Amino acid sequence: MLRVEQLSHSFRNAQGRIPVLHNIQFEIAKGEMAALLGSSGSGKSTLLHLMAGFMKPESGNIYIGEQDIVRMNENRLAEFRRKHIGFIFQSYELIPNLTIRENVELPLAFQRISASQRKKRALLLLEQVGLTDKTELFPSQLSGGQQQRVSIARSLIPEPSIIFADEPTGNLDTQTEEEILSILSRLNKELHTTFVIVTHEAEVADQMGRIITLKDGYLMDEQKLQTVR
Numbered sequence: 001m002l003r004v005e006q007l008s009h010s011f012r013n014a015q016g017r018i019p020v021l022h023n024i025q026f027e028i029a030k031g032e033m034a035a036l037l038g039s040s041g042s043g044k045s046t047l048l049h050l051m052a053g054f055m056k057p058e059s060g061n062i063y064i065g066e067q068d069i070v071r072m073n074e075n076r077l078a079e080f081r082r083k084h085i086g087f088i089f090q091s092y093e094l095i096p097n098l099t100i101r102e103n104v105e106l107p108l109a110f111q112r113i114s115a116s117q118r119k120k121r122a123l124l125l126l127e128q129v130g131l132t133d134k135t136e137l138f139p140s141q142l143s144g145g146q147q148q149r150v151s152i153a154r155s156l157i158p159e160p161s162i163i164f165a166d167e168p169t170g171n172l173d174t175q176t177e178e179e180i181l182s183i184l185s186r187l188n189k190e191l192h193t194t195f196v197i198v199t200h201e202a203e204v205a206d207q208m209g210r211i212i213t214l215k216d217g218y219l220m221d222e223q224k225l226q227t228v229r
């Protein structure tokens, strides 16, 4: 489903080049739920943004299905992202002046789908995340956990093959974190959507089928990691 090959990335600032990711290489199978674990500054968000096609790496390949998203031109990539890639942000990123249902429908706005179909699908997803009674409210009228459930529904609406989430429970209390993680894991099982979820908490990563660990921009060996734990 996802294959990252010899991926390296640096940022540039006034002082020069800052290497952030070094020769990263791994694969994630369709339907897997993988954690991307590492401490602050280890490069998790950078790697996630590269895999989601938000920016281009300095070198390397990123295959989603058969397609290398690094080699795609911007127009093609934008279209590919809309259809195949979902993203969940730590801070939800809902549009404040749209209702919950309108927020969930938004990714379908550019697609040839009738308004009634769009609405039907949004309501179904909102039901799956337990928000049937909130669909006509605005984001500010919801708790953090509820807003994150809206953003999960929104990420799923185009039926993407893979969803990337950057610390989706980072702003939430422990109990709400558990709720969100169990919703993600249920959706992963029911819909077979592949998930890559960034976290800096080992306890969160332990709940995923697979753990990919970054340390200072280097991929840790999964085998070794298991013997250490």
Ligand SMILES: Nc1ncnc2c1ncn2[C@@H]1O[C@H](COP(=O)(O)OP(=O)(O)OP(=O)(O)O)[C@@H](O)[C@H]1O
Pocket (backbone or CB within 6 Å): 011, 012, 013, 018, 020, 038, 039, 040, 041, 042, 043, 044, 045, 046, 047, 200
């Ligand atoms: N736009 C940028 N320009 C320059 N340096 C950057 C930029 N974005 C990230 N970095 C640097 O890259 C490194 C990795 O950052 P990244 O955000 O990927 O870490 P992270 O693992 O997601 O950390 P956190 O857990 O704190 O979110 C850090 O040293 C950071 O300062």
Ligand SMILES: [Mg+2]
Pocket (backbone or CB within 6 Å): 044, 045, 046, 166
């Ligand atoms: Mg980050």
